[in-house]
Amino acid sequence: MKKLLLSMLCALLAIPALAQKNVYKFSVKDGNEQTVKLKEYKGKVLLIVNTATKCGFTPQYEELQKLYESYKDEGLVILDFPCNQFGEQAPGSFRDIHSFCTGNYGITFPQFAKIDVNGKNEAPLYTYLKAQQGFKGFDKNNKIGQYLDTKFREQNPNYDKDPSIKWNFTKFLIDREGHVIDRFEPTADIKDVESGVRAALKM
Template identity: 80%
Template sequence: MKKVFGLLLLVMVAVSAVAQKNVYKISVKDGNNKEIKLKAYKGKVLLVVNTATKCGFTPQYEELQKLYETYKDKGLEILDFPCNQFGEQAPGSLQEIHAFCTGTYGITFPQFAKIEVNGKKESPLYTYLKAQQPFKGFDKNNKIGAYLDEKFKAQDPNYEKDPSIKWNFTKFLIDSQGHVVDRFEPTADMKDVEAGVCALLKLKK
């Protein structure tokens, strides 16, 4: 009976997350470990990214900062969530991560507390994001994308049907009403990410 009740509770939580209309009721912890609700960003276009400092995609920090500098005053916010789940490529404290990112790439967008994006301890934010936007597939014309596709297919031939986060620097695009409108895998061209941002900001690109 307890097992049945527990299963029903999990189903109810999952259904509630999917049924939620926007991200604004979700709380996250900022860089000072202070809990804040995402409604603080209401009216902004958001790009949510799980990041790592020792990854082949880490240089994307430079492109993300450029995107931020270009569109911050037009309504864009980039929310950076360091995550150590993929190859343990985000080691160290948040303070160490922040020092590296500011010193190496000059980032000025907010970094939040380290989180998990998959599994039992995953952030509620990522439970919601994945429910709204499934895995979009790696760009197989990209060398790293082809490698990752081969690696995941060896583990599970149907891995593409699983909405879980596959690697560092997966990006979710959220409109100014808090709706999750797109997902970009780490191999996606940043020009496509920029085009998505511009569309939501109603800017010509």
């Protein structure tokens, strides 16, 4: 009974987020815990990413920075949200994380305070993102994708029906009007991400 009530409460709390028509009604915290309204990015194409500094996918920071440098003048902004929910692979303070990312990968795109992307404390922004674009499946043409699919399927044979974030470096693509138009799982090739970005910039 308690679990049912808790589930109902979580669902009710999620309603305001799900009712939004775009991402511009949401606010997030920057590294100094100052509020940033996403409406500040109106007219931009956004790539929203949950990241970690101690993950096998961490080198994707280099790919993301190159992508940002290639398309920022056309209107691309990458929004980086460190998250420690997956294997506790984003340890330390925001300053620790930011120093690591700038020192090792030279990132210059906006990086925000650590958040939860799943569960009772998940950021409302992520409740909305997941409702708009569900899980797209791991790329099983590579060993990492095969491993992750096997791992999650052992825990839940129907895990792929759940829209939750599965791991670090899941990416959501937002068009210039704030609509969530695509989702890329961590195993997606950066070339596919780039193709999506290019198409969104031309819309």
